Amino acid sequence: MSSNSKLSGYVSSLEGEMIDAMKRMISIPAISPESGGEGEYDRGEFLVSLLKENGITRVSRFDAPDRKAKHGIRPNIVASLGNGKGPSLWVISHMDTVPVGDRNLWKHDPFTAVVREGKIFGRGAEDNGQSLIASIYAAKAVIDAGLSPDVKISFVSDEELGSAKGIEYMLKKGAFSKGDEFLVPDSGSERGDAIEIAEKSSLWARVRTAGRQTHASTPASGLNASLAASRFMVFMTEYLYAKYDRKDHLFEPVPGSTFEPTKRLSNVENVNTIPGTDEFYFDCRILPSYRVSAILQDMRRVAALFSERTGAKIRVDVFKKSTAAEPSSTSSGIFRALAEAVKDMRGIEPRFVGIGGGTCANIVRLRGFPAAVWSTECGMAHQPNEYSLIRNMVEDAKVMAALFAR
Ligand SMILES: [Zn+2]
Structure with missing residues (x-):
């Protein structure tokens, strides 16, 4: 028997333990303080004990201080399978999850895992729980095979x-060294054949409009901020889509840039008041060949024109932005090794893609490290009734084990 088929059989035999570990983890929320949670402390402690239970004892930590989090800590945990001297292959999975969202849309308690029809339901099951558990059991498999x-x-x-x-905190603390490579199992296709090498830039812009509140029966005595903002919103969206219309078919499922008005704050309580202020946001995902600053400049220029024309004051500022790194070169070791592991363990030919979402990979790519994003996913991230397909968790662990064993 080849060493890969031995590993594959061994990982299969761990399925029950993996399901159990996932269920225990889902019952420990890890929502960031900014989203109303306590942070990742408890989940981190659980994962450290799970590592130990599975014979993985070389654990170090990069705890970032955060007064708003439980025990003032946002944990970042590293388990080394080797002696940690040479360049390393890192597997980065995130512990935090998004909040539940509308609780009424969930069929079960999001923090009590339910196993049904080959799926494990719970908040964070797929994003990024599946990979947290898969990476631990892949590590166990290679250690139990006598490898380090x-x-x-x-x-x-x-x-x-x-x-x-x-991961920004870990970078600051010098966790990574020259020659390190990264696997970020935080996005992927349903077949497990997509290896992501590039991400789009993102710009979250806040648009605040100031008019003058008045009684709805006498609009001329005020200035309807909501109406002015809506006109600007529609024009701006169409303008950006028309001007920045390049397509790059590396990117899936959307080959172009996107410019979408998203969050909008509620304004007046009653129907018969004309709102004096308005606030909404754009979520823009921008192909790396465009400059984020050019788009921001356009938004501000058009906002100034609309301000002049309507009398309302429209201000655009940056709520959050990230610049896309150069795509990773697929000739670096991690890409060849990962492609081979996927072929070997799954019998499928992987392809290289770009995505519109953002992962930890972009952050290390910006520092010049090669990073591959890969996993097998059903696209349940951030959804109500989120689940992880048990088969995906186990099969991904097999690919990781093959990759580690090389
Ligand atoms: Zn994620």
Whole structure:
């Protein structure tokens, strides 16, 4: 029997343990303080004990301080399978989850895992729980096979809100060295054949409009901020889509840039008042060949024109932005090794893609590290009734184990 088919059989035999670990983890919420949670402390402690239970004892930590989090800590945990001296292959999964959203849309308690029809339901099951568990059991498989490769599996905080207290903090503390490579199993296709090498830039812009509140029966005595903002919103959206219309078919499922008005704050309580203020947001996902600053400049220029024309004051500012790194070169070791592991363990030919979402990979790519994003997913991230397909968790662990064993 080849060593890969031995690993594959061994990982299959761990399925029951993996399901059990996932169920225990889902019952420990890990929502960031900014989203109303306590942070990742408890989940981090659980994962450290799970590592130990499975014979993985070389654990180090990069705890980022955060007064709003439980025990003032946003944990970042690293488990080394080797002696940690040579360049390492890192596997980065995030512990934090988004909040539940509308609780009424959930069929079960989001923090009590339910196993049904080959799926494990619960908040964070797929994003990013599936990969947290898969990476631990892949590590167990290679250790139990007597190997100690230069692999580090890492569980980070704060991914959903920009990673300042997660992978950015680890970078600042010098966790990574020259020659390190990264697997970020936080996005992927349903077949498991998509290896992501590029991400779009993102711009979250806040648009605040000031008019003058008045009685709805006498609009001329005020200035309807909601109406002025709506006109600007519609024009701006169409303008950006028309001007920045380049397509790059590396990117899936949307080959172009996107410019969508999203969140809008509620304004007046009653129907018969004309709102004096308005606030809404744009979520823009921009192909790397465009400059984020050019788009922001256009928004501000058009906002100034609309302000002049309507008398309302429209201000555009940056709520959050991230610049896309250069796509990783697919000739670096991690891409060849991962493609081979996917072929070997799954019998499928992987392809290289770009995505509109953002992951930890972009952050390390910006520092010049090669990073591959890969996993097998049903696209349940952030959805009500989120689930992880048990088969995906187990099959992904097999690919990771093959990758570690090389
Ligand atoms: Zn994620």
